[in-house]
Amino acid sequence: MHEHASARQAVEAMVRRGDLEGLLRSAEVIHGHLCPFLALGVKAGQYALTHLARQGHGLEEVVAIVESNNCFTDGIQVVTGCTLGNSGLIFKDLGKTAVTVARRRDGAGVRLVVRSDFREGLFARYPAAGPLFDLVVVKRQGTPEDRHRFQHLWAAVARRELETPLAEQFLIQNLTIQVPEQARSFGGVICQRCGEGVTEHRVRVAEGQPVCLACAGEEYGILTGQGIVWVKES
């Protein structure tokens, strides 16, 4: 037996056997709570991987293109293994709850976008959730007890939504994408002003010397709850 079995095998086994409940629990580890959009990310990721595996040679290396940085994206990262840190995750700042998962070798992929009537349908299926969501999430009010009740209800909704047919939640489309080249950043340049290491493609030259964007006073993107915004070091 190989002793260095990948820690990811447990997740892949859950993907193969369609263990959505187990995948949701795994996603909760990084997401911090259970919610319906996390469940949707888990389902979309599991569907995409098994769909592509059926057409190809089993589970292969994929990239995931997400179109929003919300709860859904954490489900996608955990299930597909495409993360911000391993450059498998590509972020398109469109503000849509959607993902495209594609094989790295040939770009064959599938895009799932949450149906525009999903939210309305969700609150219709769980009438108690709407007013609490409004109070606790939208208005950020309510007593600690309200928040506690909401967390329990929302977690129960998430588990129930694992069983809702995928077609009621998503529009699904097969497509082929141009897979971006795998970025390799080594951080091998030293900024001549602050002395910190910087990756090659974030270096500017000022007075003949390599400097980081912060020291150069140039704009750089930051990803916040509002999406990507462009800022300058002040």
Ligand SMILES: [Zn+2]
């Ligand atoms: Zn969430």
Ligand SMILES: [Zn+2]
């Ligand atoms: Zn610097």
